[in-house]
Amino acid sequence: MTARQPIPVTVLGGFLGAGKTTLLNALLARGDRRYGIMVNDFGAINIDAALIRRRDTRMITLTNGCMCCGPAADQNAALTALAEGGDDGIPPDQIVIETSGVADPRRVAQLAALEPTLLIDGVVVLADASAAAGLLADRLVGDTLIRQFARADLILLTKTDLVNPAGLAQAQAAIARAAPGVAMIASPASAASPDDGGFGAALVASGGLSPPAGTAAARHLPDDDIDHQADARFSSWSWASRGPVDRGRLLAALTALPPGVLRVKGVLPVAGADGRPAATVVQMVGRRWRLTPLAAPIGDTAPALGGPPPALGKTGRGIGHDGQGALVLIAATGALPAAPDLQTMFDAIRL
Structure with missing residues (x-):
């Protein structure tokens, strides 16, 4: 053999x-x-x-x-x-x-x-x-x-x-x-x-x-x-939308983040001009941001990422589907605003 x-x-x-x-x-x-x-x-x-x-x-x-x-x-x-x-x-x-x-x-x-x-x-x-x-x-x-x-x-x-x-x-x-x-x-x-x-x-x-x-x-x-x-030099904060968000309020929240936030990424159900939410990829590096439609997976389903972290190796429908969304902010340790302040800021973008 x-x-x-x-x-x-x-x-x-x-x-x-x-x-x-x-x-x-x-x-x-x-x-x-x-x-x-x-x-x-x-x-x-x-x-x-x-x-x-x-x-x-x-x-x-x-x-x-x-x-x-x-x-x-x-x-x-x-x-x-x-x-x-x-x-x-x-x-x-x-x-x-x-x-x-x-x-x-x-x-x-x-x-x-x-x-x-x-x-x-x-x-x-x-x-x-x-x-x-x-x-x-x-x-x-x-x-x-x-x-x-x-x-x-x-x-x-x-x-x-x-x-x-x-x-x-x-x-x-x-x-x-x-x-x-x-x-x-x-x-x-x-x-x-x-x-x-x-x-x-x-x-x-x-x-x-x-x-x-x-x-x-x-x-x-x-x-x-x-x-x-x-793990000691950088810190992160996560937010789950659990429902549609307003595009204008989202952009205002991103713009209001302090320069110490190095990266923002996520998928959110962003409401369009007609009020209907669409799964949208949110990317922000430094002060540059971009919103794009979430591309459909090729021959598979999206990983289950809404709520608690998925078990090792498991996938299924989750973030970007059924009104579920999430954002992650990453910064050098000490540069992130306080968690309650971030929670209030992003809770306010929900419809």
Whole structure:
């Protein structure tokens, strides 16, 4: 009997709002491989899992903390379940781990490397070209980005359409200083926006996620100073809508948030001009916000994310369906407004 080949594992990292989920959707849309997906969200509700459009894919979600700070046994049990193929027993061709935006992706890869049935294919870290230089210089979050970039096999610049040539060069120089010697690819402006999936298509066309020779994987980076402690450096707050919300009040609430809120994401039933609610994806990075219709999943149902966090590996109808919605806010520790104030602010957007 021929021994089964190890399953390649790609770790997809990057700071909050860099475009990880959009890239993952672009890969899944190809439909040429059977993927096992693990999605880790820092908040108590895994919003990213609700935004993944799946085709012949098994997905496991981990919530309420950063994978690189959590118990290794839980993560390895989840990876084992993915590698075994679930109920049908058919192993995936590849496993992709989408880390939380504050995770150390190299640490996640080191945990996955403990599994004998898995082979680390590479650590790919996305960087928002419009925000990377400023974030690297930020005293609260800069260290997190430096760690992510320096320990990557490949850095992919997204959102290059939001910067001019000088801004792109500034971002590249800042990242190169933080991660000397790590390969970096800037996607063309016409395919850079993670909102339209063009970036993911460009990456797929360029050969997928395999890191080029000479990158961190080839250099065998040591397991040094794993004291990331994202759970201590960042905090999150979650809100469930449990009914339709008013678009104008929602935008007013987002605009009123203090600059210390780094990321807002969620799916809410937003009432349109006719008063009928529609499942709407809410994305806010820094001061940039965007509302878009929730895309229908491909050949599967959306994960059950309304209410308490879902049990490991379970999916079903939930957020974005039947008037259910949720938001997650993420900030550096101490930068979030008090929970009662946030509760009052967002309760007021309900119809």
